Amino acid sequence: MEPHGPRESPGGPWEGSSLPGAWPSSALGQAFSQILHQFAGQESRRGKARNAALEDLAALLEAKECDRLFEGSDASLRGMPEMLGQVVKALGKYAAPAEEPEGRGDRHSEVAEKAAAVALLFLKLLRKVEAAKNSLVCPAWKTSLRPLAGPIYVFAVTHSLEQPWTSQRSQEVAGQVLALLLQVTDCGSVAGFLHGENEDEKGRFSAIMGLLKPELNKDSWKNNPATKYVFSWTLQKVTRPWLSQHLERILPPSLLISDDYQTENKILGVHCLHHIVLNVPAADLLQYNRAQVVYHALFNHLYTREHHLVQAVLLCLLDLFPVLEKALHWKGDGARPTTHCDEVLQLILTHMEPEHRLLLRRTYARNLAAFVKRLGILTVRHLKRLERVITGYLEVYDGPEEEARLKILETLKLLLQYTWPRVSCRLVVLLKALLKLICDVARDSSLTPECVKSALLEEATDCLILLDHCSSGRVKGLLAKIAHSCEDSQVGSCIRRVQQLSEGAPCDAT
Template structure:
């Protein structure tokens, strides 16, 4: 390594030396060497003068500078685990990467600030055309051939794809990131999005034209000459996230997930097949974290494409067959994400409202009821109550086909206390309210069982033992309100219920319920 010189351009380093330093970052196999090299790069760039910036953005250095930035970014991208035969990862597998990424993001941020400062202090007239173009959706890089001091941002825009992969992989995943890298990633993303009104979707989908300013900068593929960052990232991920390779690329899988999750309708329409294939690969994995990732991506895809597009080529059918295999999973997070995704999918598959058009709705609803009835885990019981309510709302009067089982499940869930907030029992009351609202013409034969279970439930939560138990006062108040609303609905459906409730109110046996029944009558 060349020694520092006080008379050199970059505060101790000559222009070729700083470029050599940046280019050598990704070549170091040992983390300590990469970190020390990056620290020296950051230190040198922080002390750069405007003259140094001007030198780097001109020939013969601009081409090498472009390559040097590529090497720096490559150092922060975690390579695939090609020699590994098991694919369950922990933090120990990624030691050192958070520190490297922190330095890489700091270096890029400093370079962006220097270039922007140079633009701000330059001739406004000379840079007006650059400013107007940079703010448009289609960014044209400055071409070679003038003598102005317009700063050349091609080094940044041409490397944005890799930069966004790093940012996307670090914003949420905790295996290889830290609080510092998450903060820097978010800050750098805001810097890049400055002309896109804080919309990540708009930023990812804006068309960018690549016009290299030097012959030393590699030529891009013809189909990248005018393409969005979304297209570039998906094209980059296609092979590494294939069926045989994706498990070896956890870093790229996280970046892919972040990218797709931040793109809104209609920009996903051209990429449905690739997103579907990758998501289905995730779902087929044995690990819950990957199943959840795949389900979330498919749900996002369903919400950001048209139903017609998803029905083309039996796409929705393929997704349905894959999700059916997850119906019996006992992982909480899988269940929390699976049922809302299935509900959205069924709306695509069966958009009609008549009962004979909802065959799959009834099949899934029957499975959900069966699983809810036999479930003992409280956390999953809470999920089932929420999803049963949503499915009942969507099926409507068609739920009478399952009414006997529905009433039995509600009765069963009202009997078991569920901690201080009693979420499962609150969910059961909300489900009962929905059932009464949509299926009231067919409730007469179940009325006695419903009223009996409600009174038993009210006695349970308002008894002296319950007041000193684990149920919070807010939860008890909320459940009493729900029960009162349900009894008022039942009274409207069955007028003969009025004298029955009046007799209960006057009975000494149910003295604890007198204040509640008084509100109903």
């Protein structure tokens, strides 16, 4: 079947090719080179020329001559896989979303239409590979697939995820392309496709990172808005023990994305860094001071007021601390050195005291217990500021779910367990704060659900019991004076529970 006539330009169909050597000399090779030139040349920007090129390619893939594409035995077809790889890259670039000024999404529908048309062509091409794979006379199909798999994967991920430039149709067809690619390559999952299905098989992660590398430097990574998502999504699929060998490729782009001025990109970059921290051995992260670089990049984000970003950063830091502390050595002949966890907790407490934004207060309170648990007895270094934060947060109503106050009570319980020898001198302050909370909750007539009120009263009562243990029963003695005069049944119930459970308990709360 003959495609449309060639659309020559003065430079000829081979001008601008980056391939070494000569193109295939067959008529089939010349037809593909003409199509490649149409997408690479200036005329591809015109709608008619673009549509004609797609029609030419579709007709060419349906021709009987294309059944020999992956045979590998015909000398006239040498270099055809490389040429097809260039055609696939050109098609992916043609359907890629372009960066637009904020507030303009009028070209997104056009990108989705292009992607759907290109996906159908990729399905035809992959079916040719599958036919060659199932044929005993085509042993070279695997070698021929190598230059195609990476670009097709990048295209499929770009358009199968829900993004502004995708439509339901483009996502569906791109998903079919990815599924067929996995089927043709005998991979049961995307992870297997990337790192290899077994130890002897080399995965395609390096090749895909090589394709993305030119678009992941500081000057070009925003030219294609899909690149960061393809990188992040692909990175998340590769875990231990395969990820560490690619550290030099994946760490710089992750730091670059996290260092952007847009909060969305910062969060995406932090998620990439968190995945690296979780899946790369500590020894590799400590080498060349990489862990310190990641730490300082994350620490700088703690000055932001965006609660989603703060949440992502704190979770990443909590997993990074064990790595950083492997480099610290305490000889036991002096005070333990302050750690990165101390530094972060100090900054968090500084931000927590004056913070009035509810979402940020909840974020800080949600993660505070993990820091106390991480430091253990060393939390005594921050006890004075923790006392102020805890009593201050217990006073403020936090909405129907009361997330902040519940998390602060959880933190207080841990604090009493770890630092009990230093608690008795703070007995009066903590006792007043807990009793005030119990009275406020008991009198609360707002929309707070009863289950939340019950949880608050139970947690506060547990804190009173621990406080009594830490103070050698002094709480029980102070509460005895008000137990009989208390008119509120809920408050009285809490006090009686403290008196009953404190009897006979040891003063060592640990």
